[in-house]
Amino acid sequence: MRKELAAAIILALLLTGVMVNIRVASNIILSLKEDVTAAYQSAEKGDFDRAKPQLDAAVEHWMSLDGYTHIFIRHSEINSTTEAYFQLKSDIYAEDMGAVEGSYGLLMATLDSLMTMEQLSLGSIF
Amino acid sequence: MAIIFVRTVILYFAILISMRIMGKRQLGEMEISEFIVAALIADLAATPLQDIGIPLLNGLVPIIIMFCFEIIIAGLNMRSVKLRKLTYGRPEIIIRNGRIIREAMHKNRFTLDELMQELRAQGLTDTAQVEYAVLETNGQLSIILKSGNQPATASQMGVDADDVSYAHIIINEGRILDNNLKLLGRDRRWLANELKRQNLRSADEVYILTLSENGSVFCQAKEA
Numbered sequence A: 001m002r003k004e005l006a007a008a009i010i011l012a013l014l015l016t017g018v019m020v021n022i023r024v025a026s027n028i029i030l031s032l033k034e035d036v037t038a039a040y041q042s043a044e045k046g047d048f049d050r051a052k053p054q055l056d057a058a059v060e061h062w063m064s065l066d067g068y069t070h071i072f073i074r075h076s077e078i079n080s081t082t083e084a085y086f087q088l089k090s091d092i093y094a095e096d097m098g099a100v101e102g103s104y105g106l107l108m109a110t111l112d113s114l115m116t117m118e119q120l121s122l123g124s125i126f
Numbered sequence B: 001m002a003i004i005f006v007r008t009v010i011l012y013f014a015i016l017i018s019m020r021i022m023g024k025r026q027l028g029e030m031e032i033s034e035f036i037v038a039a040l041i042a043d044l045a046a047t048p049l050q051d052i053g054i055p056l057l058n059g060l061v062p063i064i065i066m067f068c069f070e071i072i073i074a075g076l077n078m079r080s081v082k083l084r085k086l087t088y089g090r091p092e093i094i095i096r097n098g099r100i101i102r103e104a105m106h107k108n109r110f111t112l113d114e115l116m117q118e119l120r121a122q123g124l125t126d127t128a129q130v131e132y133a134v135l136e137t138n139g140q141l142s143i144i145l146k147s148g149n150q151p152a153t154a155s156q157m158g159v160d161a162d163d164v165s166y167a168h169i170i171i172n173e174g175r176i177l178d179n180n181l182k183l184l185g186r187d188r189r190w191l192a193n194e195l196k197r198q199n200l201r202s203a204d205e206v207y208i209l210t211l212s213e214n215g216s217v218f219c220q221a222k223e224a
Helices: A002-044 A048-064 A065-072 A075-093 A097-117 B001-023 B032-050 B057-081 B081-088 B102-107 B112-121 B180-182 B186-196
Strands: B092-096 B130-135 B141-145 B165-173 B207-214 B218-219
Touching: A002 A065, A002 A097, A048 A075, A065 A075, A075 A097, A075 B112, A075 B186, B001 B032, B001 B057, B001 B112, B001 B165, B032 B057, B032 B081, B057 B081, B092 B102, B102 B165, B112 B130, B112 B141, B186 B207
Parallel strands: none
Antiparallel strands: B092 B130, B130 B141, B165 B207, B207 B218
16 A cells, blocks of 8 residues: 555655646746846847847846756757757847747747747647 | 667656556456556657657656556456456457357457467467356456366366475575575575585575575576
């Protein structure tokens, strides 16, 4: 009986951990999206001098999450997100608003997909 | 490469501990659910080993989950006959009084060739010799011979046979197992005398020495 109880406790702990991780991942992605959106909005207003340090801080924020992301997210997803960050950075530094629109959309979609992968839904399960 | 090394060590011990806790049956006669777990665990462990881009947790978490479910289901099966029937199925009589039961054979997708192969493996060539053949839940065929075909026992023949006595290993390749000595109420002094009786100077010269509960000693020296 002790073995079964221990196994049930481990399962319950794992389930709790999974639920906590969904919450943590959602909060992280939301704050990352806020950082990027702030830089995009500055660029949209033509204020690239403000957009550049804002995006640098956003990239810094993403990089600082390395310890978490490498444990929970596939490395291929991490690489494509990092690439999307640097694509947006390159477009903002080039002050090319047309390109910024595209790379901003790509980065937001990549961040959304990271969140969707952790969410419990029929789509993500099947 | 260092990552693969560390991951392999972690996964090796995770699987080893899982299989050890799940029990010895995992290694031999596995039930269906146990076979599924064993096969899946091996596959799950291989994925993060082959691709270091996949987090180790993706392999470890499913192994832990399956291990926990296996422990819980095995525990519940011990307590509930109904659940046991549901998860492991029921033993099925394939031969009764020498006659093959076709219905049971079809139900279990057991062919005549397979049945004859199983019988031959147990030294039988004729189903008429068999009283019962039962297909167990782990896929093994248990055969009970008709009384006339069963080997005669010592009591049937009126012969007095010595009781079987369990032999404990006392020296294993030169190493003295004190726990076994103590279990049988002997000590090192007794062992020293026994070695002298066997013309051996020390335990180092012994390959194996066993002592049965009825006091008989078997000793084989290491080859020179």
